[in-house]
Amino acid sequence: MRIVADENIPLAEAFFADHGELVRLPGREMSREQVRDADILLVRSVTRVNAELLEGSRVKFVGTATIGRDHVDETWLSQQGIGFASAPGCNADSVGDYVISALLLFGEQDGMALTDRVVGVVGAGNVGGRLVERLRALGIRCLVCDPPRAEQEGSEGFTSLEALIEKADVVSVHTPLIREGDHPTHHLLTEAHIEALRTDQILISAGRGDCVDEQALKARLERDPDLRVVLDVWENEPDIDEALYRLAAIATPHIAGYSLDGKLRGTEMLYQAMSRHFGLPVRKQLGQLKPENWLRRMAISRRAPPQEALLLCTRTCYDVRRDTLLFERYRRQYGMAKGFDLMRREYPVRREFSTLRVELKHSAGAVREVLESAGFAIRSPRK
Numbered sequence: 001m002r003i004v005a006d007e008n009i010p011l012a013e014a015f016f017a018d019h020g021e022l023v024r025l026p027g028r029e030m031s032r033e034q035v036r037d038a039d040i041l042l043v044r045s046v047t048r049v050n051a052e053l054l055e056g057s058r059v060k061f062v063g064t065a066t067i068g069r070d071h072v073d074e075t076w077l078s079q080q081g082i083g084f085a086s087a088p089g090c091n092a093d094s095v096g097d098y099v100i101s102a103l104l105l106f107g108e109q110d111g112m113a114l115t116d117r118v119v120g121v122v123g124a125g126n127v128g129g130r131l132v133e134r135l136r137a138l139g140i141r142c143l144v145c146d147p148p149r150a151e152q153e154g155s156e157g158f159t160s161l162e163a164l165i166e167k168a169d170v171v172s173v174h175t176p177l178i179r180e181g182d183h184p185t186h187h188l189l190t191e192a193h194i195e196a197l198r199t200d201q202i203l204i205s206a207g208r209g210d211c212v213d214e215q216a217l218k219a220r221l222e223r224d225p226d227l228r229v230v231l232d233v234w235e236n237e238p239d240i241d242e243a244l245y246r247l248a249a250i251a252t253p254h255i256a257g258y259s260l261d262g263k264l265r266g267t268e269m270l271y272q273a274m275s276r277h278f279g280l281p282v283r284k285q286l287g288q289l290k291p292e293n294w295l296r297r298m299a300i301s302r303r304a305p306p307q308e309a310l311l312l313c314t315r316t317c318y319d320v321r322r323d324t325l326l327f328e329r330y331r332r333q334y335g336m337a338k339g340f341d342l343m344r345r346e347y348p349v350r351r352e353f354s355t356l357r358v359e360l361k362h363s364a365g366a367v368r369e370v371l372e373s374a375g376f377a378i379r380s381p382r383k
């Protein structure tokens with residue numbers, strides 16, 4: 001079999017090369033000619049998978065190593081009898097790490113504890129749902145807006161978008177991009193929602209750029225630059241709006257989910273789905289293929305207050321400021337669109353919180369509880 005894979009899918013050789021010749025390509029420019037002779041196509045979110053790309057090809061299975069699927073015309077694939085799989089939840093916790101890192105940064109800037117702010121999460125699936133679990137475990141009050149879930153599970157515990165914007169201090173958007181149906185999310189955050197935000201609120205957008213009306217957001221920020229927004233996803237990536245970029249408190253090039261762990265999980269999920277599709281045995285597991293030195297450790301030797309310990313461990317693992325600064329460097333050196341994609345291609349290895357083993361030298365119950373709630377693995381003398 002011939003397998004064409006995006007160059008940004010780690011361990012694709014280790015998982016797939018036994019099944020045929022593997023060709024690596026840059027995803028954004030993948031062309032009809034390049035995939036025509038492929039049997040298996042493995043992509044990321046930057047490749048539009050539709051009739052235009054695949055008509056007349058011999059592709060029998062498409063996998064996207066991502067959670068999002070809005071770049072894939074699933075209806076057309078199914079009409080053609082082409083198998084399809086995505087990687088639900090693969091990098092969900094990495095997005096949670098990103099949000100926690102941003103919340104800690106704002107807490108530090110404002111001299112506030114994490115628990116001083118109410119966080120509103122819009123879209124509570126794998127990403128938003130797990131984020132809410134972690135934040136609640138940290139003692140943070142959360143509001144949740146997810147109408148499809150509210151319809152299925154009953155309205156208790158869910159709130160409308162309008163009420164969430166009114167009551168929350170942080171509005172964190174994690175919806176997929178859905179253009180049709182009962183709950184479309186294209187410009188889910190309308191001009192009216194954006195105008196309703198208070199200057200002291202914080203908006204985080206880490207689902208898909210098109211879920212927020214960017215022109216309205218830009219107009220609001222031009223009038224009210226003190227409103228803080230964290231933008232990881234954008235309309236028209238990679239050629240994003242430079243004026244909006246400059247107005248954002250934190251601006252990153254769609255890397256909230258870019259941990260090595262999340263990406264590798266995505267590769268393994270596609271391997272499993274591909275094996276099922278072709279009736280092949282699942283012989284490989286991520287555990288056998290992971291690089292050495294998989295787990296890292298750190299120790300907290302003194303009696304740090306819980307919030308300080310959380311900040312220390314979070315920054316050891318992931319600091320959202322690093323990515324904001326790095327993005328600015330790439331933009332200056334290469335221009336916006338090229339810099340956006342280049343930073344993603346050369347993204348430094350980042351690990352999920354759960355891979356950091358934190359050794360507590362003192363049996364500090366409160367520190368242990370906070371770090372575990374945030375997702376770190378703890379070793380400490382128990383009382």
Ligand SMILES: NC(=O)c1ccc[n+]([C@@H]2O[C@H](COP(=O)([O-])OP(=O)(O)OC[C@H]3O[C@@H](n4cnc5c(N)ncnc54)[C@H](O)[C@@H]3O)[C@@H](O)[C@H]2O)c1
Nearest residue numbers: 067068123124125126127146148175176183206207256257
């Ligand atoms: N920035 C990143 O790096 C990054 C990483 C991973 C995922 N994502 C994006 O985040 C999206 C969500 O990921 P997920 O794993 O949670 O997906 P998911 O499918 O598990 O959950 C999506 C949730 O959104 C809810 N939803 C749908 N329409 C809604 C609406 N109109 N209003 C409010 N909620 C609505 C659904 O009911 C569901 O609970 C992905 O589709 C992807 O686009 C971004």
Ligand SMILES: O=C(O)[C@H](O)[C@H](O)COP(=O)(O)O
Nearest residue numbers: 044045046066067068257258
């Ligand atoms: O949907 C996802 O999983 C994320 O948005 C993913 O991290 C995007 O990464 P990309 O496919 O654009 O490399």
